[in-house]
Amino acid sequence: MATGLSHDQVAEILRDLTSEKVLIRRQIDTLLACPRCRNVSTVLKLKCTNCGETSLRTGTVIEHIPCGYVDFSEKFYDEDRLRCPKCRKTMKALGVDYRKPGSYYRCQSCGEVTPVPARIAHCERCGKAYDLDELDEIEVYAYQLNPEKRGELDKLFLDLDDIASRLMEKNLFANSSVRVKGKSGEEHLFSLIIRDPDPSENDPTFVDIFTSDKLIDETRVLYFYTKCLDMESANNMFVAVPGLLPLAGALARSYKINIVETSRFEEIADKIFQAIKKFIEKETERSMSHGEEQLQITPK
Numbered sequence: 001m002a003t004g005l006s007h008d009q010v011a012e013i014l015r016d017l018t019s020e021k022v023l024i025r026r027q028i029d030t031l032l033a034c035p036r037c038r039n040v041s042t043v044l045k046l047k048c049t050n051c052g053e054t055s056l057r058t059g060t061v062i063e064h065i066p067c068g069y070v071d072f073s074e075k076f077y078d079e080d081r082l083r084c085p086k087c088r089k090t091m092k093a094l095g096v097d098y099r100k101p102g103s104y105y106r107c108q109s110c111g112e113v114t115p116v117p118a119r120i121a122h123c124e125r126c127g128k129a130y131d132l133d134e135l136d137e138i139e140v141y142a143y144q145l146n147p148e149k150r151g152e153l154d155k156l157f158l159d160l161d162d163i164a165s166r167l168m169e170k171n172l173f174a175n176s177s178v179r180v181k182g183k184s185g186e187e188h189l190f191s192l193i194i195r196d197p198d199p200s201e202n203d204p205t206f207v208d209i210f211t212s213d214k215l216i217d218e219t220r221v222l223y224f225y226t227k228c229l230d231m232e233s234a235n236n237m238f239v240a241v242p243g244l245l246p247l248a249g250a251l252a253r254s255y256k257i258n259i260v261e262t263s264r265f266e267e268i269a270d271k272i273f274q275a276i277k278k279f280i281e282k283e284t285e286r287s288m289s290h291g292e293e294q295l296q297i298t299p300k
């Protein structure tokens with residue numbers, strides 16, 4: 001992950017997002033890591049418990065019971081007989097004077113024979129070897145976006161205050177994340193409420209910005225429309241990031257909702273401004289033509 005953040009910083013961010021329930025985490029692994037450098041790719045090696053060397057051979061062994069000598073079985077073969085390489089006695093029968101205890105390991109350095117050699121983990125990064133119980137245990141988690149927090153997460157990345165201040169720079173009054181009471185008495189949250197600086201000119205424009213990873217469907221438009229109805233507002237704008245599905249677009253147009261579609265967060269403020277300018281002009285034209293009508297009426 002090329003984030004430019006350190007491992008610890010990423011871990012801290014993930015921890016925070018998990019405690020805020022934005023991410024859901026699930027443990028998927030426990031890895032053993034070098035206690036010094038946290039490398040999880042240590043190499044396992046067998047080690048002689050006697051001298052500590054790591055070159056061991058494995059094979060089936062024979063134990064000569066009278067003298068206790070243990071070695072690989074081929075060392076006992078002497079033509080068609082078995083003879084102990086240590087005490088040179090011929091061996092009679094399996095289970096009587098010798099036995100085959102199974103697979104053993106023999107140290108190539110000191111000759112020690114053992115059924116269970118030690119296992120060590122060698123870290124190639126720091127060049128040191130550790131006993132397995134010295135290794136650190138690292139819990140590995142998989143992270144998943146909490147679907148219930150999707151909306152909040154979008155707001156996290158979408159800076160409504162920044163959009164509002166950019167609109168202010170263009171001489172529009174904009175408030176972000178506004179809660180207002182509708183005629184039903186219910187409170188509604190709008191992403192933005194925008195007003196023209198001249199209060200006599202225009203009613204406020206109610207704006208919702210909805211972001212998704214795919215085109216937005218009509219349920220969002222309907223929900224926005226019901227809020228606008230309750231506000232009895234004439235100027236409504238739905239900003240869809242990245243855009244609306246065709247049916248949602250048709251629905252929005254039939255409800256006379258101004259639609260702004262963009263796939264880029266940084267374009268939102270400009271696009272809202274352009275759209276508002278357009279219908280401010282329309283409003284002005286309408287009131288002007290209305291004025292002309294009145295003028296025509298007056299002489300009567």
Ligand SMILES: [Zn+2]
Pocket residue numbers: 034035036037038039123124125126127
């Ligand atoms: Zn290491």
Ligand SMILES: [Zn+2]
Pocket residue numbers: 048049050051052053107108109110111112
């Ligand atoms: Zn050894």
Ligand SMILES: [Zn+2]
Pocket residue numbers: 064066067068069084085086087088089
């Ligand atoms: Zn022997």
